Amino acid sequence: MTERLRQTARRLLEEGKVKVVIGYGASRPSAAAPPVFITRPDDAGKLEWNDRCFANLAVYLTRKEVKALGKAAVVVKGCDERALVVLEKESQVDRSALYVIGMACDGVGAPKCAGCQVHLPRFADEVIGEAAPPVAAEPGPNGLKRLMARSPAERWAFWNTEFARCVKCYACRQVCPLCYCERCIADKNRPVVIDTSATPKGNFAWHITRAFHLAARCIGCGECTRACPAGIPLGLLNQSLAQATEAKFGYRPGMDPQAEPVFGAWSPTDKEDFIR
Numbered sequence: 001m002t003e004r005l006r007q008t009a010r011r012l013l014e015e016g017k018v019k020v021v022i023g024y025g026a027s028r029p030s031a032a033a034p035p036v037f038i039t040r041p042d043d044a045g046k047l048e049w050n051d052r053c054f055a056n057l058a059v060y061l062t063r064k065e066v067k068a069l070g071k072a073a074v075v076v077k078g079c080d081e082r083a084l085v086v087l088e089k090e091s092q093v094d095r096s097a098l099y100v101i102g103m104a105c106d107g108v109g110a111p112k113c114a115g116c117q118v119h120l121p122r123f124a125d126e127v128i129g130e131a132a133p134p135v136a137a138e139p140g141p142n143g144l145k146r147l148m149a150r151s152p153a154e155r156w157a158f159w160n161t162e163f164a165r166c167v168k169c170y171a172c173r174q175v176c177p178l179c180y181c182e183r184c185i186a187d188k189n190r191p192v193v194i195d196t197s198a199t200p201k202g203n204f205a206w207h208i209t210r211a212f213h214l215a216a217r218c219i220g221c222g223e224c225t226r227a228c229p230a231g232i233p234l235g236l237l238n239q240s241l242a243q244a245t246e247a248k249f250g251y252r253p254g255m256d257p258q259a260e261p262v263f264g265a266w267s268p269t270d271k272e273d274f275i276r
Helices: 002-014 041-046 057-062 078-089 111-115 144-148 152-163 171-175 200-213 223-227 235-249
Strands: 020-024 035-038 072-076 098-103 126-128
Touching (some): 002 020, 078 098, 152 200, 200 235
Parallel strands (some): 020 072, 098 126
């Protein structure tokens, strides 16, 4: 698959169909594969595909520096592709101005892979490789199901302990493909909306605010959890809201390009029992 990926990238660049190919490069042992930006056909050999390709490369498509390079081809797994669907619905990317190279994937060893339902990209311009059909799996011992089985007091204590380790580095924001605001609410200081200090109050305000900003948008790529240097399972917050969105509105972000987003759409069948 690596060689086929390199051949595809070389062909696209040689034919002038794209100006840059965003993919994965060689990594150190036990480290995640870093992103690479290939602009010359001769550099296509730098591309890699292996079980260290964790990152969701869709995060780079909204960056001004990347847009300035010209039409891009981006390498995506099935789970990453969901971010492209959401970004297009939110008018952040022009799908016709992208070339999507889908990689069949049976999992890269990340926790999210156990229950993945999109091993094969569905909307890519071309797909490399084959993948086994997805198999439904129960969440792991640290998953949302186990957390929600606890009492409210126990859950409160859990998040108090987890958020106490936050150092406000904002790695979760930087790695998220759906955190694309040019100026984040956490950076506003006239007035200060969220306490910038790594205090219990500031940490709760930041993480809860970010989770609600991703409500009905998060595609569960797990990058926030992977990038967190403190090891906080931030994805559990997003999973909780995603579960509620699916239960109330039957909507899963990024799964259907034709589906109207929960925010900005209305249906007579929407349940209103959450309104107080």
